[in-house]
Structure formats: structure tokens, C-alpha cells
Amino acid sequence: xxxxxxLEKSSNTKKIIYRWILFIILGIFALYYITPLYVMIVTSFKxxxxxxxxxxxxxxxxINLESWNVAWNGQGFSAGDVYLKTYFWNSVKLVxxxxxxxxxxxxxNGYALTKWxxxxxxxxxxxxxxxxxxxxxxxxxPMSRTLGTIGISNSIYGLILVHVxxxxxxxxxxxxxxxxxxxxxxxxxxxxxxxxxxKIFFKIILPISAPILVVTVIWQFTQVWNDFLFGATFxxxxxxxxxxxxxxxxLTSSSVKRYNVDMAAAIIAGFPTLIVYVLAGKYxxxxxxxxxxxx
Amino acid sequence: MFWLKRNLPRLxxxxxxxxxxxxxxxxxxxxxxxxxxxxxxxxxxxxxxIDQYFRLWSMPRWHVAVENLFIFTxxxxxxxxxxxxxxxxxxxxxxxxxxxxxTIYLYPMALSFIVTGTAWKxxxxxxxxxxxxxxxxxxxxxxxxxxxxxxxxxxxIVIAGVWQSSGFIMAIFLxxxxxxxxxxxxxxxxxxxxxxxxxxxxxxxMMRPVFMSAIxxxxxxxxxxxxxxxxxxxxxxxxxxxxxxVFMTQMAFHRSEIGLASASAIMMFLTxxxxxxxxxxSELKREDQRx
Amino acid sequence: MATLKINELNKNFGxxxxxxxxxxxxxxxxxxxxxxxxxxxxxxxxxxxxxxxTINSGEILIxxxxxxxxxxxxxxxxLVFQSYALYPAMTVKKNVTFGLEQRKTPxxxxxxxxxxxxxxxxxxELLERKPSQLSGGQRQRVAMGRALxxxxxxxxxxxxxxxxxxKLRVEMRREIKKLHKRLKTTIVxxxxxxxxxxxxxxxxxIMDQGKIQQCDTPKxxxxxxxxxxxxxxxxxxxxNLIEGILKDKYFMPKGSKDIKIPLNEYAFKVNIxxxxxxxxxxxxxxxxxxxxxxxCFEINLRSELxxxxxxxxxxxxxxxxxxxxGKFSSTIDIQMDKDCNLNLDLNQISLFDKDTxxxx
Numbered sequence: 001x002x003x004x005x006x007l008e009k010s011s012n013t014k015k016i017i018y019r020w021i022l023f024i025i026l027g028i029f030a031l032y033y034i035t036p037l038y039v040m041i042v043t044s045f046k047x048x049x050x051x052x053x054x055x056x057x058x059x060x061x062x063i064n065l066e067s068w069n070v071a072w073n074g075q076g077f078s079a080g081d082v083y084l085k086t087y088f089w090n091s092v093k094l095v096x097x098x099x100x101x102x103x104x105x106x107x108x109n110g111y112a113l114t115k116w117x118x119x120x121x122x123x124x125x126x127x128x129x130x131x132x133x134x135x136x137x138x139x140x141x142p143m144s145r146t147l148g149t150i151g152i153s154n155s156i157y158g159l160i161l162v163h164v165x166x167x168x169x170x171x172x173x174x175x176x177x178x179x180x181x182x183x184x185x186x187x188x189x190x191x192x193x194x195x196x197x198x199k200i201f202f203k204i205i206l207p208i209s210a211p212i213l214v215v216t217v218i219w220q221f222t223q224v225w226n227d228f229l230f231g232a233t234f235x236x237x238x239x240x241x242x243x244x245x246x247x248x249x250x251l252t253s254s255s256v257k258r259y260n261v262d263m264a265a266a267i268i269a270g271f272p273t274l275i276v277y278v279l280a281g282k283y284x285x286x287x288x289x290x291x292x293x294x295x
Numbered sequence: 296m297f298w299l300k301r302n303l304p305r306l307x308x309x310x311x312x313x314x315x316x317x318x319x320x321x322x323x324x325x326x327x328x329x330x331x332x333x334x335x336x337x338x339x340x341x342x343x344x345i346d347q348y349f350r351l352w353s354m355p356r357w358h359v360a361v362e363n364l365f366i367f368t369x370x371x372x373x374x375x376x377x378x379x380x381x382x383x384x385x386x387x388x389x390x391x392x393x394x395x396x397x398t399i400y401l402y403p404m405a406l407s408f409i410v411t412g413t414a415w416k417x418x419x420x421x422x423x424x425x426x427x428x429x430x431x432x433x434x435x436x437x438x439x440x441x442x443x444x445x446x447x448x449x450x451x452i453v454i455a456g457v458w459q460s461s462g463f464i465m466a467i468f469l470x471x472x473x474x475x476x477x478x479x480x481x482x483x484x485x486x487x488x489x490x491x492x493x494x495x496x497x498x499x500x501m502m503r504p505v506f507m508s509a510i511x512x513x514x515x516x517x518x519x520x521x522x523x524x525x526x527x528x529x530x531x532x533x534x535x536x537x538x539x540x541v542f543m544t545q546m547a548f549h550r551s552e553i554g555l556a557s558a559s560a561i562m563m564f565l566t567x568x569x570x571x572x573x574x575x576x577s578e579l580k581r582e583d584q585r586x
Numbered sequence: 587m588a589t590l591k592i593n594e595l596n597k598n599f600g601x602x603x604x605x606x607x608x609x610x611x612x613x614x615x616x617x618x619x620x621x622x623x624x625x626x627x628x629x630x631x632x633x634x635x636x637x638x639x640t641i642n643s644g645e646i647l648i649x650x651x652x653x654x655x656x657x658x659x660x661x662x663x664x665l666v667f668q669s670y671a672l673y674p675a676m677t678v679k680k681n682v683t684f685g686l687e688q689r690k691t692p693x694x695x696x697x698x699x700x701x702x703x704x705x706x707x708x709x710x711e712l713l714e715r716k717p718s719q720l721s722g723g724q725r726q727r728v729a730m731g732r733a734l735x736x737x738x739x740x741x742x743x744x745x746x747x748x749x750x751x752x753k754l755r756v757e758m759r760r761e762i763k764k765l766h767k768r769l770k771t772t773i774v775x776x777x778x779x780x781x782x783x784x785x786x787x788x789x790x791x792i793m794d795q796g797k798i799q800q801c802d803t804p805k806x807x808x809x810x811x812x813x814x815x816x817x818x819x820x821x822x823x824x825x826n827l828i829e830g831i832l833k834d835k836y837f838m839p840k841g842s843k844d845i846k847i848p849l850n851e852y853a854f855k856v857n858i859x860x861x862x863x864x865x866x867x868x869x870x871x872x873x874x875x876x877x878x879x880x881x882c883f884e885i886n887l888r889s890e891l892x893x894x895x896x897x898x899x900x901x902x903x904x905x906x907x908x909x910x911x912g913k914f915s916s917t918i919d920i921q922m923d924k925d926c927n928l929n930l931d932l933n934q935i936s937l938f939d940k941d942t943x944x945x946x
Contacts, residue, residue: 018490026385029378030399033462036414037402043417055428056418109311116304124312126579131319133571135519137543137560139322141329141553145338146318165318168311185671188638189732193685194659197303203684207675226407228522229540233548243409247526250413259417270410277405281398284405285466300657 044068044264051259067260071249071268082252084268086238087245091225094156094241098163099220105164106171106216107209111201113172114179115187125176131169139166140233147234154235162234163224170223171216178212179205214283222273222284242269323564330557338553347558357559360537363449367456367538368517374457375513376506379464384494386465387472397469401462408459412526415455416442445535448528452520452536455527460516464509471505472498504581511574518567539563588649588662588739588772589614590635595644597627597634604630606796608644612789615770618801619787621777623819627796628776632742635774636665648739659688661740664733668745670725672717672732679713682731689736703735706765723754730765743775747782759785780820784808792816811936814943817867823900825867825936826910832937832946833861842906847883851932855946863940870900872934873912875926882929889922903928 035057043051044067045060074083109128113121143162144153152158182205190200231241240248246269250262277284299306333343351357382400386393403411418424421440429437441447475498483493521540524530530537530545539559547556590612597605604627612618620628633639635646637658646653653661664685672681682703686696704710707727717725726746733741743762747755763786766773777783783790784804791801792815800812811817817825830839837847847866877884887903887910894916901920903910912928920926937946 022385022388022390025381026390026396029382030396033399033403033458036411036418036458039418040414051423055431056424057428105311109308112304112307118304124308126575127312127315127320129575130571131315133515133567134319134323135540135560135563135567137519137521137540138326138564139319140544140560141338141547141557142322142325143318165314168314169319172311183669183671185667185669186673188633188636188658189665189667189671190673190684191638192636192658192663192665193732194688195684196300197307199688204673204675222405226409228407228409228525229544232525233544243407243522246413247409250416250526251529259420259423262413263417266410266413270406273405273407274402277402278398281401285401 040263040267044260044267046260048258048260064260067258068264068268070258070261071265082245082249084242084245084249084265087240087242088268090156090239091242094159094163095221095224098160098167098224099217101160102164102167102171102220103213103216105168106173107175107206107213108201109168109172110175110177110179111205112197113176114182115184115200115205116197125172128169128172128176131166132173136166136229140229144234154237154239156239158234159230159241162230163220163227167220167223170219174216174219175209175212178209182208211283214280215286218276218280218283221276225273245269326557326560326564329554330561332554334554334557336551336553343554347554348562350555351558351562356534356537357539357542359534360539360542363536364518364538366449367453367520368514370450370453371456371460371517372510372513374453375461375464376509378457378461379468379509380499382461382465383468383472386469397466400465403459404463406459408520408522409526411455411459412523415451415458416527419451419454442528443532445532448532448536452523452527456517456520456523459523460513464513467509468502468505471502475501507574507577511570514570515567518563589647590740590772590774591645591647591650592635593645593647595631595634595646596642597630597639598642604796605634605641608796608798610791610798610801612772612774614772617766617773617775617786617788619775619777619783619790620793621780621783621790621819622793622799624778626793628778628793629744631793632665632744632774632776635740636663636742637661638665662736662738663740663742664736664738665742665744666729666733666746668748670717670729670746670749672725672728674717676716677713678709678715678717678720678728678731681717681728682713682735685732685736699735699737703731706734707731722750723758726750726754726758730762734765734769739772741771741773743773743777745777746775748777748779755782762786780822792819794819809934810945811867812945814865814867814938817936817938821869823870823911823913825869826873827865827867827938828905828908828910829863829865829940831861832858832864837864837866837937839866839906839908841908845885847930847932849932849937851881852935852937854937858946864946865938865940867936867938868930868934870911870913872931873910874929874931875914875918877929878931879933881932883932885928885930886925887928888925889920892920892922 039056042058042060043056045063045065046054047064047066050058050061070083072083072085072088074085113125147153147158147161150158152161186204187200190204195203226243227241228243228247231244232247235241235244246265249265328340329338330347331342331344332339332347333341386397390396419439419442420426421438421443424439426437426439429439441451479497479501480493483497488496519540520538521544524536524538524541528536530541539562543556543559543563545556546552546559550556590610592608592610595605595608596603608631610618620631622628630639634641637653637656637660641654648661648663672678673684676684679700683696683700686699691699700713704713707730709724709727709731712720712724712728717728720728726749729746746762747758750758759782766786775783775786787804789801790804790807792799792807794815800807800816802810802812807816808820811820811825814827817827828839830837832849835849837849839845839847874882887905889901890904891902893900893902897916899914899916899918899920901912901914903912903926914920938944939946
């Protein structure tokens with residue numbers, strides 16, 4: 001039998017060492033994640049001269065806003081000059097309606113699927129659920145032909161349609177999974193009180209849906225804002241959304257690479273979603289996990 | 296009136312359901328059909344058999360794409376899950392700065408793959424990025440030019456992809472860890488199990504469903520990965536970092552090979568289905584048992 | 587104030603028959619309790635009465651009008667739910683008046699009804715609160731208020747007390763009883779708690795496997811169970827059921843041919859002459875040490891186990907490898923593992939056919 005005092009002492013030291021190892025590992029990972037953002041920010045404030053002279057991690061000599069101006073407004077002398085202002089607003093015009101429409105439809109679908117069960121409803125749900133997994137390459141060609149037929153190819157309206165259609169699977173899934181946890185008895189009580197399908201939705205279900213609506217809106221906002229595939233496939237030129245413009249900008253800067261401008265542009269393109277993440281991280285994570293742990 | 300009342304829920308779902316059937320399942324069927332035709336620039340509806348699939352699988356470029364997808368998927372999943380679990384377990388130790396650290400680990404998930412690719416393209420830049428930094432601080436023979444080296448560029452996509460997605464895997468594992476019954480951990484500790492044993496022998500085996508979800512999601516992300524490749528390497532140098540998703544859009548919109556593009560899209564669709572269908576089946580069965 | 591009649595009601599969920607040929611006749615002012623184990627169909631039956639579930643065949647009549655296809659809101663019933671089902675985003679006041687507003691009741695009338703109900707249930711103080719700010723008992727009151735305020739023909743209760751703690755449950759039980767005494771409304775009340783059923787109901791319908799096993803007054807249910815399911819389900823601990831043979835008005839327990847229990851005074855439902863396998867049922871409280879009346883049967887059994895519950899003790903005796911439980915006052919001192927002389931009160935026994943499991 002070991003001495004109690006010794007045991008007490010040795011386990012105490014062990015604990016402290018554990019703690020330190022823990023913090024060191026966590027710290028190293030934090031550096032791994034934060035470094036690219038740091039590099040982006042410092043690079044965006046440097047001049048090209050500084051970039052060529054100094055190293056990646058060096059602090060800028062002075063805060064140089066020129067590259068931000070170029071990224072946002074363009075240089076103003078070249079016709080083929082790509083800058084973000086127009087495309088940023090394209091994305092805003094795209095995101096707002098796409099998010100609102102798909103969220104509303106998702107909420108009503110989720111409500112109907114959980115609170116007004118009908119024959120075959122689980123099959124309907126299954127089809128929506130599977131829809132969240134399909135690789136979009138399998139629908140790109142017919143979609144581009146359909147947009148052409150309707151006459152909304154290469155337009156924000158076309159993109160709104162695309163994002164509503166393919167976002168619907170996710171919004172329906174989110175809302176369905178939330179509403180299924182709400183007691184059915186509330187709906188029964190309201191039916192006995194004489195309220196119908198829509199009245200129950202608007203007066204009773206919607207007022208308690210804030211948590212899931214926030215999650216759904218954030219999810220859809222991030223998806224639509226960050227989309228590149230649909231934007232690149234269905235639009236070109238001045239109609240493109242921001243991610244497409246960012247990619248074009250990085251690719252087309254003709255002879256001289258302007259890394260500072262690229263970084264400023266990347267930050268601008270990532271800014272809205274980053275802000276949402278910082279302000280509503282809790283809901284953001286909930287959306288991610290809700291989208292992952294299905295059923 | 297009575298009929299309307301009884302069928303209102305169906306009527307409400309009907310438009311969305313119609314959209315789903317048409318734009319998802321109808322379109323997939325269309326693509327499947329086109330993959331059996333000779334379509335080039337425009338769709339031709341004359342049945343041609345499975346020749347497009349033969350063409351596809353005899354193309355060296357497609358083999359490169361599939362091989363790259365395999366490398367990327369395996370590394371991406373292993374690294375994301377490994378990092379995700381480690382971070383989740385470490386964060387689960389009642390760390391004071393947990394909220395702050397979690398925010399840092401997860402923020403890349405808010406950024407698009409295009410932004411991610413742009414940033415990493417700059418960091419991995421052979422002349423001015425990491426390589427120059429290493430040389431500047433004294434490692435004069437240091438070279439890091441994967442981005443422009445055929446055969447290596449695919450690994451840069453892994454690096455950026457893991458950076459973007461591993462925090463997310465951490466989040467779902469952390470949620471899983473938090474849902475483990477505290478009393479099980481207490482019981483194990485009283486039984487004399489050390490912290491590492493508790494995690495390896497008791498908690499991680501309990502997280503099988505979380506592993507499953509994580510792997511399915513990562514697989515699905517990997518197979519769909521398009522943006523990141525475009526932004527980081529554009530499939531290059533040459534076609535050395537090509538992936539099926541990139542291949543498909545190339546064939547469909549630049550090479551006027553609609554039939555071939557459809558065949559490649561259907562290969563992707565089948566791969567995803569082969570993973571997702573059994574997964575969904577087991578998930579739904581589990582839910583059924585719970586009810 | 588209304589009557590409720592149910593004729594040959596059937597209800598299936600897919601291929602599973604949930605309710606099989608239910609018949610019920612409830613008079614104006616009756617308090618009918620539907621009692622049964624979980625999954626017996628009692629809640630489904632309640633839901634068909636309310637109109638929340640459709641039926642496959644049969645008839646439901648409220649005040650002699652068929653209501654089979656009527657919407658729940660048109661049946662003039664009110665339902666109090668197990669989870670209370672208060673609307674989370676509305677205040678108590680809104681919760682209570684929502685139904686009246688849906689029916690376009692004039693404002694003054696609503697105010698008046700609200701006032702009456704909140705006085706009756708003492709929820710005046712709570713009117714501006716949200717459900718999340720209420721305790722379990724308060725939620726229960728509000729849920730009842732929401733039902734009462736409409737002054738419906740029939741009240742339906744779906745296990746309304748099962749989410750309350752034991753003490754509050756007894757309190758609320760008494761209040762529901764008082765309320766019924768005062769309002770004299772027809773009530774159908776679902777529960778799985780037999781004490782609740784016994785103390786509240788004017789009639790109890792015992793259900794199992796989608797059928798009504800017995801519908802009678804609490805006293806009859808307890809004393810004259812119609813079949814072995816009812817005998818076993820009601821009472822705690824449940825009735826002793828001793829396997830044996832009925833022959834020449836004697837009961838002979840299995841495995842002990844020398845014991846013959848005379849059944850001269852038993853009120854047989856039908857005349858039985860031939861020998862047949864039966865069960866003899868006797869409640870633990872009808873097992874005594876002393877001879878309590880002239881119609882007692884004396885028997886010598888070995889005591890095995892005592893369970894002390896406070897005011898009572900339950901003793902397990904060995905009865906030729908079957909068990910016999912006896913319930914005694916805790917003041918009596920009994921030694922274990924000893925042979926005791928017991929008296930079975932034959933006025934209180936029930937006999938069941940082994941094959942049909944019905945009372946004979």
C-alpha cells in the first residue's frame with residue numbers, strides 16, 4: 001500500500017502536467033485555424049512592394065487601403081477590370097428572396113408533414129431527405145436547359161429559382177425535425193378550439209418557431225451566399241454572384257498578380273457569412289449539426 | 296368543403312413536392328437517359344446504349360479524376376475525423392476558454408470554398424508564400440511547391456479542405472460527447488479507468504452513430520467537391536488535380552460532350568447513393584425503433 | 587350536458603385493429619372512466635369521441651345525433667390533455683379565450699366567461715403569464731379553464747393528472763370531483779391509474795386489447811370482476827387466483843386433493859354440474875387470521891415473506907407451490923416461516939372458467 005500523501009501529491013502534479021499539454025495542443029490548433037485569416041488580413045493591407053520584400057506573416061508597414069478600394073471599385077481604367085461592388089449586390093439581391101421563399105415553404109412543409117400526418121407522408125419526407133444528398137452535377141444540364149426554356153437563364157431570377165428548389169429539401173428537413181419535437185396535443189387542442197390548418201400554423205406554431213427559423217435562415221443564407229457551382233454554371237458576366245466574381249478576379253489579374261487585392265476581395269466575399277457566424281454562432285452550429293444528424 | 300379540409304395538408308405540400316419530383320428526381324432521370332445517348336452540344340434523344348460509359352472509363356483523364364477523388368476522400372476523411380475527435384475530446388475537459396476556442400476552430404466553415412481556396416493559394420504560393428518565409432528564417436533549401444507540382448497539387452486541396460471542414464467534425468463530435476450520460480463516465484472512473492481509457496474503451500465506442508454521420512457527410516462533401524479545386528488549382532497543373540465534379544462541368548459546358556458529362560454525373564450520383572441509401576435506411580430504422 | 591352513445595365502433599391503424607366493437611352508453615351527468623394498461627386503446631377511443639381520429643365503422647352519438655364525420659370543433663366537446671397542450675406563445679388569458687374567439691363569441695361574453703372560469707379555478711393571478719412561467723399544477727388549472735370556459739356538452743380528459751407529482755395529483759383529483767359535483771357535466775376520463783378511476787368515476791370501463799372488458803360501477807368492478815383480466819388488473823396487490831378444479835360445488839386446488847372448499851353460498855351465474863378446471867379468486871384483504879363470519883374456510887399455510895407498507899403489511903404464503911397473498915393491519919405481529927391458520931372469506935370470492943377466463 002502506497003502512502004496516501006504521496007499518492008495525493010503525485011496525482012496533483014499529473015493533473016497540472018495534463019492541463020498544460022492540453023492547452024499547448026489546443027493552442028497549436030488554434031494557430032492552424034487562425035493563421036490563414038491573419039495572413040489574409042495583413043496581406044490585404046500591404047503594398048505589392050512589401051509583399052515581394054517581406055514574408056507572409058510580417059505585419060504591414062502601414063495600413064494601406066488601396067487594395068480594398070481596387071477590390072471593391074476596380075481601378076477605373078480597364079474595361080475588363082473585375083471588381084466586387086456589382087457582384088456583391090447581385091448576391092444580396094439573390095440571397096434575400098431565395099432565403100425568404102425557401103424558409104417559408106420549408107416551415108409550412110415541415111408543419112404539414114408532422115402535425116397533419118397523411119398516408120404516404122413518410123415517403124414524401126424520405127424523398128425530401130434524399131434530395132439533400134444528391135450531387136448537383138446530376139441536375140446541372142437539365143436545369144440549365146429549363147432555365148433557358150423559361151427564359152430566365154443568366155439572371156438573378158434563375159438563380160433564385162435554383163436556390164429555392166434545392167434549398168427546399170434542407171429547409172423542409174430542418175423544420176420537420178423541429179416540429180416533430182413539438183407536442184401534437186397542442187395542435188389537437190387548437191383543432192378542438194376550432195382553429196384550422198393555417199390558423200394553427202400562424203397563431204400557434206409560427207410564434208414558437210423562432211429557434212428553427214433562425215437556424216434555417218442562417219443555413220440558407222450561408223449556402224446561397226457561398227454557392228459557386230450554380231452561379232458559375234447558370235450566369236456569366238455582370239449577372240454573376242460574388243463567389244464567381246471573386247474567382248474570376250483571382251484568375252484574370254493579367255500579368256502581375258495582385259495578392260493584396262485578391263486577399264481584400266476574399267475577405268469582402270467572406271465577410272457577410274463570417275459576421276453571421278460571429279453574431280449567431282450558436283444557431284450556425286445548430287444548423288450544421290441539424291443538417292448532419294438527419295431523421 | 297369537407298374534401299378540401301381533409302386534403303389541405305396534401306394540397307399544401309403538393310407544390311413543393313411537385314417541384315421536388317420535377318427538379319430533382321425528374322432531372323436525374325433525364326440525365327440518366329442522356330447518358331445513354333450520343334448527345335454532344337445538344338441533347339439527342341436517340342438511344343445509344345452504354346457506350347458513353349465505355350468512353351468515360353477508357354479516358355485517362357477520368358481515371359486521373361477518380362484516382363484523385365480517392366486520394367482526396369481518404370485523406371480528407373481520416374484527417375478531419377482525427378482532428379475533429381482530438382479537438383472535441385480536448386475541448387470536453389471543462390476548458391475555461393472553450394467558447395472562444397470553439398469559435399476559432401469553426402469559423403472556416405462559414406467561409407466559402409472559393410474564399411478558402413483563394414487564401415490557401417496565396418499561402419502555398421511557391422515564390423512568395425510559406426516557402427519564402429521558411430527560406431527567410433534560415434531554412435535555405437526549403438521547398439514547398441506542391442501547388443505547381445503535378446502529383447502533389449491534390450494534397451494542397453486536402454490541406455485546405457481539412458482546414459475548412461475539420462472544425463465542423465469537431466462540433467458534431469463535441470455534441471455527441473456532451474450527450475453521453477455522465478454517470479457512465481463516473482462509473483468508469485470509480486472502476487479505476489484512466490481518462491484515456493475512458494475515452495478509448497467507453498465513450499468512443501458509444502459514438503458509432505456520430506462516426507457514421509461524420510463519415511457520410513465528409514464523403515458526400517468530398518464527392519461533390521468542385522469549388523475548392525477550381526479556386527485552388529483549377530484542376531491543374533494540367534489535369535493533375537482533376538476531380539469528377541470538375542470533369543463533369545468541363546465536359547458539359549466547355550467540351551460540348553453532354554452525353555459523356557451525363558455519364559460522369561451519373562457515376563457520381565451512384566457513388567453517393569451507394570453510401571447514402573444504406574445510411575438513411577439504418578438511420579430511419581433506428582428512429583422507427585425509438586418510436 | 588348531454589348523453590353519449592357508441593355503437594359497434596371499430597378503428598384500425600393500417601392492418602392493426604385498435605378498437606374492436608366498442609359499445610358504450612353514457613347518461614347525462616355521468617362520469618365515465620376509461621381504465622386500462624397502456625396500448626389498450628383507451629386514448630384512441632377518446633380521440634374518436636373528440637373527432638381527432640376518424641372511425642372505420644360504427645356510430646358515435648352525442649345527444650342522439652350521429653357525429654361520425656363532424657369536425658372536433660363542431661362536436662361541442664372539450665378535451666384536457668396529458669401534456670396540457672397550452673399554446674406556448676400565448677398568455678394564459680389568450681389560451682383560455684382562444685376557442686371562444688374562434689367561434690366569434692362577442693367580446694363581453696368572452697370577458698364574462700373568462701371571469702367566471704378564472705374565479706372558479708383561482709387562476710386570476712396568472713392571466714397575463716405565459717405557460718412557461720407556470721408550475722405543473724397551475725398549467726393543469728389553465729388547461730381545465732380552457733376546457734370549462736366554452737361550457738361544452740361533454741368533457742374529455744386524457745390522463746390529465748399523470749404529469750403531476752403524487753401529492754398534487756391527489757389534490758387535483760379532489761378538485762375535479764368537486765367540479766363534476768357542481769357542474770354535473772358528462773365526463774369521459776382516460777387514465778391508467780386505478781385509484782384515480784375508482785375515486786372519480788360513477789362508472790368505469792375497463793379496456794384491454796381494443797375491447798371493453800367490463801363497464802360497471804366502481805364497486806361492482808372491484809367486487810364482481812367479469813373476467814380474469816379485470817380481476818387481475820384492479821386492486822393492489824391484485825387478486826389471488828388459485829388454479830384448481832370445480833366439482834360438485836366444491837373447489838379443489840391443484841396439487842392438494844385433500845382440500846375441498848365448499849361453494850354452497852357462491853352465486854353462480856350459470857348452473858354448472860360437470861367437473862371443470864377453474865380459478866378461484868380472492869382478494870388479499872379477504873384473507874384473515876380470525877373467523878370473520880360463518881362462511882369462512884379455514885386453511886393452514888406457511889408464511890414466507892412480509893412486505894411492510896406502513897399502515898398495512900402484505901404477507902406471502904405458500905399454497906401448494908402457488909402463492910397466496912394476504913393483507914393485514916400492520917399492528918398484528920406475524921412470524922415468518924411458520925404455519926399459520928388462515929380464514930378465507932367465501933362471501934367475497936370469484937370463480938373463473940380456465941378456458942374462457944370469464945366469471946362463472
